[in-house]
Amino acid sequence: xxxxxxxxxxxxxxxxxxxxxxxxxxxxxxxxxxxxxxxxxxxxxxxxxxxxxxxxxxxxxxxxxxxxxxxxxxxxxxxxxxxxxxxxxxxxxxxxxxxxxxxxxxxxxxxxxxxxxxxxxxxxxxxxxxxxxxxxxxxxxxxxxxxxxxxxxxxxxxxxxxxxxxxxxxxxxxxxxxxxxxxxxxxxxxxxxxxxxxxxxxxxxxxxxxxxxxxxxxxxxxxxxxxxxxxxxxxxxxxxxxxxxxxxxxxxxxxxxxxxxxxxxxxxxxxxxxxxxxxxxxxxxxxxxxxxxxxxxxxxxxxxxxxxxxxxxxxxxxxxx
Amino acid sequence: xxxxxxxxxxxxxxxxxxxxxxxxxxxxxxxxxxxxxxxxxxxxxxxxxxxxxxxxxxxxxxxxxxxxxxxxxxxxxxxxxxxxxxxxxxxxxxxxxxxxxxxxxxxxxxxxxxxxxxxxxxxxxxxxxxxxxxxxxxxxxxxxxxxxxxxxxxxxxxxxxxxxxxxxxxxxxxxxxxxxxxxxxxxxxxxxxxxxxxxxxxxxxxxxxxxxxxxxxxxxxxxxxxxxxxxxxxxxxxxxxxxxxxxxxxxxxxxxxxxxxxx
Ligand SMILES: Cc1cc2nc3c(=O)[nH]c(=O)nc-3n(C[C@H](O)[C@H](O)[C@H](O)COP(=O)(O)OP(=O)(O)OC[C@H]3O[C@@H](n4cnc5c(N)ncnc54)[C@H](O)[C@@H]3O)c2cc1C
Ligand SMILES: Nc1ncnc2c1ncn2[C@@H]1O[C@H](COP(=O)(O)O)[C@@H](O)[C@H]1O
Numbered sequence: 001x002x003x004x005x006x007x008x009x010x011x012x013x014x015x016x017x018x019x020x021x022x023x024x025x026x027x028x029x030x031x032x033x034x035x036x037x038x039x040x041x042x043x044x045x046x047x048x049x050x051x052x053x054x055x056x057x058x059x060x061x062x063x064x065x066x067x068x069x070x071x072x073x074x075x076x077x078x079x080x081x082x083x084x085x086x087x088x089x090x091x092x093x094x095x096x097x098x099x100x101x102x103x104x105x106x107x108x109x110x111x112x113x114x115x116x117x118x119x120x121x122x123x124x125x126x127x128x129x130x131x132x133x134x135x136x137x138x139x140x141x142x143x144x145x146x147x148x149x150x151x152x153x154x155x156x157x158x159x160x161x162x163x164x165x166x167x168x169x170x171x172x173x174x175x176x177x178x179x180x181x182x183x184x185x186x187x188x189x190x191x192x193x194x195x196x197x198x199x200x201x202x203x204x205x206x207x208x209x210x211x212x213x214x215x216x217x218x219x220x221x222x223x224x225x226x227x228x229x230x231x232x233x234x235x236x237x238x239x240x241x242x243x244x245x246x247x248x249x250x251x252x253x254x255x256x257x258x259x260x261x262x263x264x265x266x267x268x269x270x271x272x273x274x275x276x277x278x279x280x281x282x283x284x285x286x287x288x289x290x291x292x293x294x295x296x297x298x299x300x301x302x303x304x305x306x307x308x309x310x311x312x313x314x315x316x317x318x319x320x321x
Numbered sequence: 322x323x324x325x326x327x328x329x330x331x332x333x334x335x336x337x338x339x340x341x342x343x344x345x346x347x348x349x350x351x352x353x354x355x356x357x358x359x360x361x362x363x364x365x366x367x368x369x370x371x372x373x374x375x376x377x378x379x380x381x382x383x384x385x386x387x388x389x390x391x392x393x394x395x396x397x398x399x400x401x402x403x404x405x406x407x408x409x410x411x412x413x414x415x416x417x418x419x420x421x422x423x424x425x426x427x428x429x430x431x432x433x434x435x436x437x438x439x440x441x442x443x444x445x446x447x448x449x450x451x452x453x454x455x456x457x458x459x460x461x462x463x464x465x466x467x468x469x470x471x472x473x474x475x476x477x478x479x480x481x482x483x484x485x486x487x488x489x490x491x492x493x494x495x496x497x498x499x500x501x502x503x504x505x506x507x508x509x510x511x512x513x514x515x516x517x518x519x520x521x522x523x524x525x526x527x528x529x530x531x532x533x534x535x536x537x538x539x540x541x542x543x544x545x546x547x548x549x550x551x552x553x554x555x556x557x558x559x560x561x562x563x564x565x566x567x568x569x570x571x572x573x574x575x576x577x578x579x580x581x582x583x584x
Contacts, residue, residue: 011483011484012482012483012484012485012487013483013484013485017483018483069461069462069463069487069489070452070455070462070464074456093448094483095464095465095481095482095483096482096483098447098448098449098452098464099449099452099464101449101452102417102447102448102449102450102451102452102453102456103452103453103455103456105417105418105421105449105453106418106421106452106453106454106456106457107456109418109422109536109537109546110418110546111416111417111418111546111547112416112417112418112447112449112547113547114417114445114446114447114448114449115446115447127550132340133338133340133444135555136338136340136554136555136557137340137552137553137554137555138551138552138553138555139340139345139549139551139552139553140549140550140551140552141345141547141548141549141550142547142548142550143546143547143548144546144547144548145546148547151447151448151449178456178459179459179460179461179492180461180462180491181461181462181463181489181490181491181495182489182490182491183487183488183489184487184488184489184490185487185488186485186486186487186488187485187486187487187488188484188485189484189485189486203583227578227583227584235501245467245481245500245501245502246481251334251443252358252359252441252443252501259583260578260583270334270335271334271335274334277558281581281583282558283574283577283578285570285574289563289565294560294563295558295559295560296558296559296560297560297561297563298561298562299561299562299564299574299577300560300561300562300563300564301563301564301565301566301570301573301574302563302564302565302566303565303566303570304566307566307571308566308570308571308574309571310571311569311570311571311572312570312571312572312574312575313571314571315571315572315574315575316575316578316584319575319579319584
């Protein structure tokens, strides 16, 4: 039945981590998705039910609460892996997901496939796909002996599984007693709007240093809201404090492949392009005709963003009627 | 106190990075090898602490091919006191677990109070090494610190995670990784570059490492746990239409988006 284990550490702000539906969908496309969910005792029933609603045919649960970081959840994931004996372990590549994958790989001495964008099966077994060097190469890899532990890039997989009837089984976990760091407090980011998540958005409006200030960066937010798009940014815009670091697109930020990427006041440095050049359609606005972003834009507009963006936002509003 | 900063030599992201289509490994001749910028930030944090606290030794550690020494020297030029370089032909193409085992064994041999890594490398983008090392070394681990405060017996800071940030602290010895939110690294001064030539670089091979202390078997060296099946180059993207604003560019973009059903 080719069990595929999906690791679901609880999101610190509550709920399941981002990418859960994708990971279970990907697992279902090549085998039987079995999820392991950790979190506070009172949240577990709800989390397990959600995992089942995304298609996990069995959900193992383990209570992980208290201030210890990392190790207790790893104890649960290790117990689940030993019980399920999966062919593949899939983990959404969020911060907590990567932590879980790294710790489990170290404990099982199992191979890691990092940041995968696809998973298939051939006669030999599971094959995973990577997009390397900012989308310049497509690479396929497999494990010589498993289980393979793969972290999955968010927004990369369209497969979704049908909801399953919840079959929830608490895990027996022996605490390893490993030394752990202590969480003193957690502060959720205040979500200002119902904007889509950058990592999975179909449309993205990104602003760069050309915006000039945090106040003027609001132009990007307004345009994004008109388009129902997520807000992205260049590293220079993040460094200048115009926007939160989680908005950074590029080599060391988020890698995105939306239907539309609209770059405003972003020159298109190689490290920025590495995170967005696989977008289906790219539109760029920059006053410098020699900006490298124009080399990859489907529509490039040379001009002043401070006149073009308000006009564009107004035109889109008008079309909406 | 000994702080060990992990520097990964990687292909320079400012250049064209090339994969060997036969082996799937980086074509090292095609681009310059530099130390990953995030490692430089980690080193900057360690050096700043060393400058304001007395009696702190900063060591840089890399596992990298023998010819990557010049990249490592930059860490010494920035101000690290010494370097440890693990180079061994048997490590070509080593995967994450093997790399983690080797780095953990090297850390056992070198000794440490605090290990600082980057949150993710620009070539592997794994973002898993710090968590793996915390496990292999049975040390508390904190990934993705955006600030860090080091005291004689603890490390503390703000950790950027999914949907918010945490204030976290750990007793030493500990392993942490840091993000780009940390200050920019310094440029090595001429004097630093001159001094770097005199600083010790300890060259180690697999035979010098206490691999058994981190539960790694030596005979596994030759067997990679994951293999590359295929590598294909994607055709580069080409430019489309470029227009210059004549007062109606906003309208024209709106029309373009509507036509493509993107608005
Ligand atoms: C290891 C490493 C990793 C990196 N990772 C990333 C990453 O993940 N993401 C990233 O973005 N960068 C990254 N960088 C940084 C990258 O090299 C660039 O510095 C950065 O992308 C520049 O951002 P920018 O385009 O906003 O700024 P700039 O390059 O300064 O471009 C600003 C643009 O705005 C235009 N402009 C100014 N005013 C106006 C106006 N009124 N109207 C229209 N246009 C205007 C200018 O013509 C210019 O083209 C990384 C660098 C390194 C070394
Ligand atoms: N071969 C290596 N030598 C030294 N440090 C490394 C090596 N590989 C990874 N690291 C460290 O681990 C961090 C994260 O790497 P990764 O998990 O590969 O993305 C890097 O920023 C380095 O600090």
